[in-house]
Amino acid sequence: MTTAKPLALGCVADDYTGASDLANTLTKAGLRTVQTIGVPAPDLPLPETDAVVVALKSRSIPAPEAVARSREAEAWLRQRGAAHVMFKVCSTFDSTDAGNIGPVADALREAAGEAIALVTPAFPETGRSVYQGNLFVGALPLDESPLKDHPLNPMRDANLVRVLARQSASAVGLIDMATVAKGPEAVAARLDALAAGGKGAAIADAIFDRDLETLGRAIVGRRVSVGASGLGLGLARALAADGRGTRDAAGAAVGEPVGGYAACLAGSCSQATLGQVAAAEALMPVLHLDAGRLLAEPEAVIAEALTFARERIAAGPVLIASSAEPEAVRALQSRHGSEAAGHAVEAALSAIAEGLVASGVRRLVIAGGETSGAAVDRLGLRAFLVGPEIAAGVPVLRSAGRPEPMLLALKSGNFGGPDFFARALDMMG
Numbered sequence: 260m261t262t263a264k265p266l267a268l269g270c271v272a273d274d275y276t277g278a279s280d281l282a283n284t285l286t287k288a289g290l291r292t293v294q295t296i297g298v299p300a301p302d303l304p305l306p307e308t309d310a311v312v313v314a315l316k317s318r319s320i321p322a323p324e325a326v327a328r329s330r331e332a333e334a335w336l337r338q339r340g341a342a343h344v345m346f347k348v349c350s351t352f353d354s355t356d357a358g359n360i361g362p363v364a365d366a367l368r369e370a371a372g373e374a375i376a377l378v379t380p381a382f383p384e385t386g387r388s389v390y391q392g393n394l395f396v397g398a399l400p401l402d403e404s405p406l407k408d409h410p411l412n413p414m415r416d417a418n419l420v421r422v423l424a425r426q427s428a429s430a431v432g433l434i435d436m437a438t439v440a441k442g443p444e445a446v447a448a449r450l451d452a453l454a455a456g457g458k459g460a461a462i463a464d465a466i467f468d469r470d471l472e473t474l475g476r477a478i479v480g481r482r483v484s485v486g487a488s489g490l491g492l493g494l495a496r497a498l499a500a501d502g503r504g505t506r507d508a509a510g511a512a513v514g515e516p517v518g519g520y521a522a523c524l525a526g527s528c529s530q531a532t533l534g535q536v537a538a539a540e541a542l543m544p545v546l547h548l549d550a551g552r553l554l555a556e557p558e559a560v561i562a563e564a565l566t567f568a569r570e571r572i573a574a575g576p577v578l579i580a581s582s583a584e585p586e587a588v589r590a591l592q593s594r595h596g597s598e599a600a601g602h603a604v605e606a607a608l609s610a611i612a613e614g615l616v617a618s619g620v621r622r623l624v625i626a627g628g629e630t631s632g633a634a635v636d637r638l639g640l641r642a643f644l645v646g647p648e649i650a651a652g653v654p655v656l657r658s659a660g661r662p663e664p665m666l667l668a669l670k671s672g673n674f675g676g677p678d679f680f681a682r683a684l685d686m687m688g
């Protein structure tokens with residue numbers, strides 16, 4: 260199955276978690292959305308979808324590499340019919356004078372044949388607003404927020420017109436709130452006036468979702484833009500209003516039941532996950548892995564865990580957890596080093612995930628960000644359709660491009676309420 264209709268929207272995201280956040284936002288705003296991990300193979304079969312978010316890891320790599328990967332992703336999206344491509348950056352505009360927002364924005368704009376690109380990281384839902392070109396994180400200007408001490412890209416200037424100009428070959432202008440408040444036509448006219456004056460990018464003010472809706476309507480007919488999930492929301496709402504979305508996009512994404520068995524894995528040791536594992540004990544068989552033994556004799560522990568699961572999954576879901584209280588984690592880390600311990604546990608849980616899928620599991624819930632990433636890599640999953648939210652920021656995912664589809668829930672440790680596992684399994688059918 261290939262995409263029957265051209266994509267309404269293509270996005271290139273500069274990191275994975277940002278890509279998931281954007282894909283979730285687009286889905287909620289009415290676009291069926293697929294998120295891919297890296298630039299997809301040219302022939303990746305995709306279900307019918309309205310938007311694709313290509314997740315790169317290009318935020319902190321050398322600018323020429325970020326440009327090359329982003330151009331590759333853009334070319335793939337255009338080839339699938341995307342008329343508009345948004346470059347998704349962090350809502351705190353994480354970058355340095357060397358890039359990568361400016362160089363990638365320049366390259367995508369030139370490739371699109373546009374004179375100017377609208378740029379805004381505003382995302383009201385998370386307290387990011389832009390006024391007179393200055394980015395605020397909650398009540399604080401960017402350069403007074405904790406981002407001023409970011410280890411990779413300390414943000415020491417809140418004025419994004421200046422920040423972008425320093426890292427861009429283009430001159431940068433401003434679309435101020437007075438213009439945004441007048442509506443999409445005023446924004447479009449201002450963009451054209453700035454382009455005529457030689458600007459190649461324009462920072463746009465936005466404080467509320469309605470401002471992002473105005474910006475979305477102003478640029479949806481253009482070919483390129485740069486923003487965070489907030490601009491994605493504006494574009495998605497504009498497209499949905501034009502009838503280019505899908506009713507119940509999230510439900511449509513999850514589609515038919517996938518059948519098979521269901522299982523949960525927990526590699527997060529966060530307080531929220533520890534509580535969720537404890538709550539699951541009342542509902543399903545839970546195997547607590549001995550992490551110390553797991554490091555000493557991984558093969559034996561993996562085999563025992565798979566036997567535990569295979570003896571029980573026909574009767575209902577099981578949970579296998581390495582999660583432990585902070586003292587136990589610290590003890591293991593001091594014996595083996597925290598990175599080595601972490602990687603070893605991730606590798607074991609990924610091997611268990613692979614064994615579970617080989618045994619017929621098609622619905623898999625995984626707690627832990629790194630744990631999920633390792634398992635997804637091991638399972639060779641490259642693309643997901645984004646379904647309804649189980650908890651804020653954690654949607655049901657349906658694998659795409661795999662002969663036998665799977666449903667997954669991948670959550671960062673701290674996300675979700677105490678009944679997360681039960682809710683996730685319930686929503687996965």
Ligand code: ADP
Nearest residue numbers: 527550581583601604605627628629630671672
């Ligand atoms: P979170 O989303 O809560 O940060 P992650 O999966 O990203 O969860 O990170 C948890 C890390 O802790 C992983 O590297 C995992 O392998 C490791 N880990 C899991 N269980 C244990 C344990 N019992 N002792 C030490 N480390 C563990």
